[in-house]
Amino acid sequence: MDTLLSVVASDIISRLISSLITKYSNQSTADHKLERLQWLLLRARTIVEEAHGRQISNQGMLLQLRQLMQSMYQGYYILNAFQEQHITGKRRRSSSSLKLKKLQAAMEDLEAAIDDSKKEFVVFLLGCPCLPQRPYDTHLFREKCMFGRHEEKELIREFLLQPCDSPLRVLPIIRPREVGKNTLIEHVCNEESVREHFSRVVRFKSDDLNNEENQESFFKTSELVASSTMSLVVVELVNDDISDETWRGFCSSIANGCSKMIVISRSETISRLGTTQALKLKRLKRHEFWYFFRTIAFGTADPEEHPELLRIARRIATQIKGASIAANIFARLLRANLNVKFWSYTWRFIKKAVELQLLACGGSWDIVSNSRHYYLSGHSDGPLHLCNDGYKTVAAGCLVNDELPRIIADDMLIRTNAFSEGSFDILRWKSPIANCVVKKAPQIVQPKDKSLKRRRGI
Incomplete structure (x- = not known):
């Protein structure tokens, strides 16, 4: 009996020692891989930031840059996920093993991308002309306003600078909600080569074409465009309600020796308006959006120095689901x-808003994504705000500060007495470049449907 107990005890001790050795060995391996991945990410970011400051027109180089950036975004996503696992103490063996494999895969992908880039790519990159470093561009670079759109930007720029083969050429751009299409267009239009190429840049909306009250101003602007030798016209069709007859009349009124037009809409039906293949913008992938939000949320601060904030930021990015304007606002x-208490409160606010919207839309994300209305409530005992998604954009310089809405979207989060009853406008977001977006909240409601009542603690 004593011999049997001795054998059993020896086996248990042997397994315990083996488990401890494996655990600390894995921890040592993970720490080494984390350090290696962080070093590779630093190298990748150096190449990418240098590329952001160059005018790259070669399609092969753009493709190679995109592959490097994809590997970098995925690397940061896996790195921060692994760090969050250690912060929250989720160290189950199966989960840790899976995370370690993903860490290894991310490291190998990044190493391969850097090895490919550090050869001919860097040599060619140094031969590309530098973009002028005006304060405007520096701000765009720091805020990553042109994040993830290098190929699309180059396609638009190439279309605008191509020699004319007809009096009017039209490029349709199709986009889902809040993917940064105005940012993309304004960034291209503010490039020196584009500004020098066109003598006039004019913007129209659906209301300008359909509203009789705007006809006098519309015709005057059209005459200016027609009188210019080289004009660029940007049209945003908000409701896609323009008739073929109106469109033909509009095109004939502005066509001259060499005009270019960009038409923006959510509907794929505008493809019929183009003289070239439509450009379709897509939402950023999950790891792309995480890097974008991580960058603009921390600004000049190092995210690695704020692990708890980094964990909260991942939760917020998950709730926002790729909406660029919402990302910029928050x-x-x-x-x-940069305070854990404030960031936690912000995350609870966003989580609550998302849950209210899901309740209002019957729990369907498809309905949520296409809905033009949503509910918000900044405080547990406050009223619900029914917001209409029929926003309008106003070109910078067309409004003075006194004409802008007094209430901004931030007030809903940080002020309890910002709102009055009835209908009022909200300045949702003021873009750092050309346009600001105004959101209208037509009414404050206390829903009668019990299914929309808020649960405390959301």
């Missing part, structure tokens, strides 16, 4: 308050 607030 990132501005977070960047100004």
Whole structure:
């Protein structure tokens, strides 16, 4: 009996020692891989930031840059996920093993991308002309306003600078909600080569073409475009309600020796309006959006020095689901308050808004994504705000500060007495470049449907 107990005890001790050795060996391996991945990410970011400051027109180089950036975004996503696992104490063996494999895969992908880039790519990159470093561009670079759109930007620029083969050439751009299409267009239009190429840049909306009250101003602008030798016209069709007859009349009124037009809409039906293949913008992938939000939320601060904030930021990015304007709104607030308590409160606010919207839409994300209305409530005992998604954009310089809405979207989050009853406008977001977006909240409601009542603690 004593011999049997001795054998059993020896086996248990042997397994325990083996388990401890394996655990610390895996921990040592993970730490080494984390350090290696961080070093590779630093190298990749150096190449990418240098590329951002160059005018790259070669399609092969753009493709290679995109592959490097994809590997870098995925690397940061896996790195931060692994760090979050250690912060929250989720160290189950199966989960840790899976994370370690993903860490290894991300490291290998990044190493391969850097090995490919550090040869001919860097040599060619140094031969590309530098973009002028005006304060405007520096701000765009720091805020990553042109994040993930290098190929699309080059396609638009190439279309605009191509020699004319007809009096009017039209490029349709199709986009889902809040993917940064105005940012993309304005960034291209502000390039020196584009500004020098066109003598006039004019913007129209659906209301300008359909509203009789705007006809006098519309015709005057059309005459100016027609009188210019080289004009660029940007048209945003908000409701896609323009008739073929109106469109033909509009095109004939502005056609001259060499005009170019960009038409923007959510509907794929505008493809019929183009003289060239439509450009379709897509939402950023999950790891792309995480890097974008991570960058603008922390600003000049190093995210690695704020692990708890980094964990909260991942939760917020998951709730926002790729909406660029929402990302910019909340990132501005977070960047100004690097405080765990404030970031946690912001995350609860966003989580609550998302749950209210899901309840209102019957739990369907498809309905949520296409809905033009949603509910918001900044405080547990406050009223619900029914917001209409029928926003309008106003070109910078067309409004003075006194004409802008007094209430901004930030107030809903940080002020309890910002709202009155009835209908009022909200300045949702003021873009750092050309346009600001105004959102209208037509009414404050207390829903009668019990299914929309808020649960405390959301």
